[in-house]
Amino acid sequence: MTRILVLAGSNRTGSLNRRLADEAVGLLAASQAVEVVRLDLADYPLPIYDGDVEAASGLPDAALKLAGQLTASDAALLVSPEYNASVPPLLKNALDWASRVRRLDNRPVLPFRGLVVGLASASPGRFGGARSLSHLRDILVSLGSEVIARQCSIVQAGEAFDAEGRLSRPNDRDALEKLVESLVDIAIALRRAG
Ligand code: FNR
Numbered sequence: 001m002t003r004i005l006v007l008a009g010s011n012r013t014g015s016l017n018r019r020l021a022d023e024a025v026g027l028l029a030a031s032q033a034v035e036v037v038r039l040d041l042a043d044y045p046l047p048i049y050d051g052d053v054e055a056a057s058g059l060p061d062a063a064l065k066l067a068g069q070l071t072a073s074d075a076a077l078l079v080s081p082e083y084n085a086s087v088p089p090l091l092k093n094a095l096d097w098a099s100r101v102r103r104l105d106n107r108p109v110l111p112f113r114g115l116v117v118g119l120a121s122a123s124p125g126r127f128g129g130a131r132s133l134s135h136l137r138d139i140l141v142s143l144g145s146e147v148i149a150r151q152c153s154i155v156q157a158g159e160a161f162d163a164e165g166r167l168s169r170p171n172d173r174d175a176l177e178k179l180v181e182s183l184v185d186i187a188i189a190l191r192r193a194g
Contacts, residue, residue, distance in 0.1 A: 005037050005039050005069060006025050006028065007038075007077075008078075009090055010080075016160075017079045018079075019165050023176060039069055043062075044063075046062050048093055060097065066098045067098045067111040070115060071111045074192050080120075080132050082132035095143075113143070114145070116148065116190050119133045119136055119137060119151040122153070122157035124156060127153065154175075
């Protein structure tokens with residue numbers, strides 16, 4: 001079974017990106033071919049990365065756990081807000097810590113290498129957070145991930161969800177469906193060995 005992680009780059013109550021991540025989980029869950037794992041960064045509390053902290057105390061458990069989840073997955077869908085035209089610190093910090101994990105259970109690992117990644121964003125603004133996704137794409141490509149070409153940015157996202165938290169505009173649903181479809185197809189095709 002192809003394993004796909006879904007995580008949002010915001011822990012905020014009422015987060016638009018968490019809602020979008022939940023929508024994606026619903027779509028992914030409809031596919032018989034994948035196992036969907038919804039990961040919540042609130043469950044991975046990490047200090048701001050500091051080399052002195054790493055040297056003194058080693059890698060935090062949350063970093064090891066996060067790297068373990070990434071390593072065990074074929075693909076990930078990252079749903080991120082845009083902060084000042086870039087990646088929010090919550091997500092960047094989680095990626096930075098996970099990138100420091102080189103061994104798990106005494107075995108060498110590269111948590112991001114070969115991971116198929118899909119990117120989505122939601123923002124109340126008129127770019128939908130798309131600028132953060134180009135930075136996120138660069139980061140993940142530099143870590144060796146296979147970031148898929150298709151991405152999805154929900155503009156004016158404050159009005160994009162109905163009372164049940166579902167995407168209400170057909171164009172938004174269509175964009176998310178196409179992204180999820182591409183992610184599943186490519187994740188199956190490039191499935192990590194072992
Ligand atoms: C923002 N926001 C924002 N939005 C945007 O489209 N482009 C941007 O550059 C920024 N910059 C920015 C910086 C900071 C520090 C904050 C706190 C916010 C607004 C942001 O998109 C909005 O708060 C979203 O609702 C955040 O995502 P969640 O938490 O709703 O998922």
